[in-house]
Amino acid sequence: MEKNSQILAIDAGGTMTDTFIIDDQGEFVVGKAQSTPYDESIGLINSAKDALSYWDTSVETEFPKLLAGVYSGTAMLNRLVQRRGRRVGLIVNKGMEDFHRMGRAIQAYLGYSYSDRLHINTHRYDPPLVPGELTRGVTERVDLFGNVVIPLYEHEVEPAVRELLEMDVQAIVISLLHSYRYPAHERKVRDIAREMIKKSGKDIPVFASVDYYPVRKESHRTNTTIIEAYAADPSRETLKKINQRISEKGASFDLRVMASHGGTISIEANELARTLVSGPIGGVVGAKYLGELLGIPNIACSDIGGTSFDIALITQGDLSINPSPDMARLVLSLPLVAMDTVGAGAGSYVRVDPNYKSITLGPDSAGYRVGVCYPEGGVDTVTVSDCHVVLGLINPDNFLGGEVKLYPERAYKAVKEQIADPLGLSVEDAAYGVIDLLESQLRNYLESMILGKGYSPSQYVCFSYGGGGPLHTAGYTKGLGFDKVMVPAWAAGFSAFGCAAADFEYRYDKTLDINVDDGAADEIKLAAGKELLAAWEELKEKVGNEFVKNHFAMDDVDFRLYFRMQYQGQLNDLEIEAPIKDFQGVKDWDALIEAFEEVYTRVYAKAARSPELGYSITGAIVRGLVDVVKPKIPKEALSGEEPPKEAYLGKRKVYWKGEWTEVDIWEMEKLKAGNRIRAFSIIESPATTYVVPPGFETVLDEHRIFHLIEVD
């Protein structure tokens, strides 16, 4: 049958490049090829060839039909982590030259496990992105209200820039205190630097933080602007090359890149640093899109991969955004889809604490090297996957579609020596104990995260995906009382699906400090509204200009206005979509307050509202979206509850709660919509294994999503 490819999603990892190609029916193929870091486009084309070979077609035939392409990759992150970026010079306030390497006094332990956070001996600062010798100070001072306390000493700028140029920097970053309140000084330094660079006959870029991230917190803002110069701008070249190579193969779309705020942006985007991390976000974006199509507003997303368990909440159709997250052990000012991560995945190491004889999981993991059962991985510590193999939950001959051969006897021996014997347990009981412990940890974690945000699992539908998710879905959702538990049949490729489903969307933030007391006079409310409106206008122009680069007109853009607000003096603000499109009068202010108090009531409690404190607007946000092609989700006619005979693969022995049990094995791809599978069953597909243990059953719906139902 002739295929009609529509969307290409690319995930270029450190070792493998995955491509995901979707046709106009919602069907898709996944291709894999070795990554080629020196020229990523080679690995990408190979991977696409591999994918399309399943449809018996070629890159040359299908690429011209594609309507959209989305890239996500780890190249920029690697450049950053391995400190292989550009030689960047930094200009800051005189006397503040060391704040960058001091990392807000927390970068020494970012990314560490909780126990290491408490274990001060393990703390260490990574080398700063810009070393001290490439940092220069110039005198000026602006206070937090935006008043100039000391004017800019322009005569100090020239020697600073000259010295940096003499040291052969490849980019200059300028970041002054409180520049988001008073951008003129930074821009003046920027202009002097540009002028001098021009005179010197060099061609190097200059980045003023206020042109990129006009937000509070100088460590975050400076780090992010440095990353823009250090890693993001060089990565732009790579992306351009990929875009070019794809168009040589006949593609006519502009490649977009997955960004941390949950949308995709152009490779020409001003702020490219936000494409630094995108992998785990894909799944959340996919869940949001699926929720929109199916009419589910509240979703608890859970994703188990090789190394971690990631949870994110979608509430009333909106992702929550963390405006100052940390990545790669750096504090940053990027809007990142808020996610909670615990270092427990299928590849997590399992150890017995020699002092207390208790089982510990992770936080480190074997990742793609699976476990002891996979000799080529070279792992000699037991992993969660080894326990799966011992229990019979994974089919050792059909792991990743049989591409990776696992050796159960190796897993058995390792679990015996490392876990069972020290604890005085049988090998099976030890392995079962590990899985039980993992699932109860995940369950507690999931529950505490939802309760901690002021919600209850019964208000949410839980989506479970990722290669390792469906193995444990029943275990970690049991008894939590979710409204529904759903496992998409394409769980393993869900991140790539999410990338393909992401909006073409820019989001820009600006810090504000607008304080309005309770019962303030009308002119104060009006002035506040005007200031907010001016910020929105500024951001709208920035967002609009980005779309212009991809030949969209301002009128094509759907602008969505947001603001951040808190009660004066409280510590946490809330991000709220503005109920108004323009600010005309006092009633618009009241509408903002009303929207804020409604969200505040939902997140905290009605009784906690404190209007007597007055209100602070702490930020303005503009999101702009344009229409792009998105994947269709599969839809097929319902057949009966009885699964077809050809889907039945036979029986396998699984060790469960103290005894070996005969379990029915089903082939996921051959099950039909409407089929009901009863316990005890395992549903296998090449990339994932879905377990339906006693006390559960599952039904496949017309969109090829399994509903996991607790029957006891």
Added chain:
Amino acid sequence: MAVRIDRKTIEELIDGTIDFYKLKELLSNFKDKDRFQTYLSILQERVPWDDPILLPAGLHLYIVQKENGDRIVKCDCGHEFCDYRDNWKLHALVYVRDTEEKMNELYPKLLAPDPEWQVIREYYCPGCASQLEVEAVAPWYPVLKDFEPDIDTFYEDWLGLPLPLGKK
């Protein structure tokens, strides 16, 4: 199961030349069972005398077992201080920096402590003149023992190892 650490890594740990990422791995993991024995055997190999080391007691210092069963503090040069329950500092050479002049040999002018409030006591080995310890204390502060280990309990209950034979 803890990561198996080879002897070379422990040598680097003792010398302070260990790579930070390796050190972090050591710090964040459980200790392997024979870590202490490996550690001790490296120390033993590096000293020029044969008395078995029971515990390290500081830079250059060890608690060793003599043939007659006595447990004494000994410097790596071979100088023997005293019984391990006694305070070796009282048997060492001491240099006290208690004037501005002496302080200024170490610190830039005006950046040293006021000797009326704080003095610096330096302890040296009478055998080899190695600096063994430095303490910054109030002038009246007593010369305290650093620690008084319960060696028998440590070996028997914690390590589960036999003590080197003595005639005690």
